[in-house]
Amino acid sequence: MxxxxxxxxxxxxxxxxxxxxxxxxxxxxxxxxxxxxxxxxxxxxxxxxxxxxxxxxxxxxxxxxxxxxxxxRPPGPPRRPLTARQAEVLTAAADGAPLAVVARRLGITREQVSSRLSEGYLRLGVTHLPRGQRRAAAVETARRRGLIPPAKESAA
Known part of the structure; x- marks a missing residue:
């Protein structure tokens, strides 16, 4: 041994x-x-x-x-925060809009939106979730960590 x-x-x-x-x-x-x-x-x-x-x-x-x-095992240090572009794309996509709509909002391609979101999911540690749950989990995690602005309150 x-x-x-x-x-x-x-x-x-x-x-x-x-x-x-x-x-x-x-x-x-x-x-x-x-x-x-x-x-x-x-x-x-x-x-x-x-x-x-x-x-x-x-x-x-x-x-x-x-x-x-x-x-x-104790958890390691927090993952790197989002880049400015990843935070911008995640903020624009936070309402659940389709990739094409988010791309139009930001003036970039659908592929660029998809790529920035995927990179953000990895950094936020939500890639283990089913595809349909990743964006919502990423938005919630990023907001909780203060990486993107909180949701706007709707006027009652």
Whole structure:
């Protein structure tokens, strides 16, 4: 049976973030080390664990008892906020209008609207939902986080 290698505090932090699904860019931003610093820490921990890649490192760390299963892990840092364009498109699409209508409102193509919404769904963590529920969940999440303006109150 293999013994668990001693990982540095930084390597453990990077491993935890990788296990939570964060990209190297997000890890670098969170740790204030940049993407190269995040990749370097990840590379060192993969060598110590004897892993072929990042998912394999997470698997080996779970087997070695370095990481616990998903339910016991604390959540990672919040995902990157929406870009200005993603927030603008999500705000314009918040009323549930078809993509073509949103595209006309913003003076862009339907494909650009679809692409910005998809990117926003990924950043907001709603891609696991069925397609028909993603936009509403993204709007609700973005409003709750203050990334897009709140819904306008209708006059009674």
């Amino acid at each position: 293999r013994t668990a290698p001693n990982l540095t505090t930084r390597e453990l932090e990077v491993l935890q973030l990788i296990a939570n699904g964060f990209t190297y860019a997000e890890i670098g931003e969170h740790l204030s080390v940049g993407i190269d610093g995040a990749k370097g820490s990840a590379s060192r921990l993969m060598v110590r664990l004897g892993a072929l890649n990042a998912p394999h490192a997470v698997f080996l760390a779970c087997q070695a008892g370095i990481l616990r299963g998903r339910p016991g």
